[in-house]
Amino acid sequence: GQQVMQIPQYQHVQEGEDFTTYCNSSTTLSNIQWYKQRPGGHPVFLIQLVKSGEVKKQKRLTFQFGEAKKNSSLHITATQTTDVGTYFCAAPIQGAQKLVFGQGTRLTINP
């Protein structure tokens, strides 16, 4: 079935360094969503991208949706300890409302 592949699985950075996680699909996506889950918490919705080539920013976070709508990225500039957590991308399965989640990227930060 349709899958969304997310890499890397883990990323450890020094505080202040940048961080990027990538999601790829073999099929065209109607939209892609990004979530953050803090350790011990539940996934929190960050953003939804719908348009081809769309770029959205939230403070230090930059989200991109590929021109072919098959890939997306989340980039964090100058990470802070509050950015620690697992970042998931998710996309609707073709023709259905249900979401399929990427494997997630766990970000840890050395202060």
Add this chain to the structure above:
Amino acid sequence: GAVVSQHPSWVICKSGTSVKIECRSLDFQATTMFWYRQFPKQSLMLMATSNEGSKATYEQGVEKDKFLINHASLTLSTLTVTSAHPEDSSFYICSARDQGAPNQPQHFGDGTRLSIL
């Protein structure tokens, strides 16, 4: 904003017990709700789609007799883990789609941590 309330937040019970988890949309109506399961250090896996007034649709590999879903109203879906065993211990999360805003993202509950002893 739209809120989904999930209850209880955590449950610890003995093996063989049945556990019911509620998912409520507080300020919108949801004809469709979704139930996910997340094992430690893994991603969210969709278990089933809950449809108001009709039978739930289960994902491949999910036992419908083990995980009973009821969606009797436009604001409430319940998941009952029947005769739970330690391997059912997991983080269960529901989400709901606002039928009045079909293009908007689903709203997630805070999750239920289930521990079976």
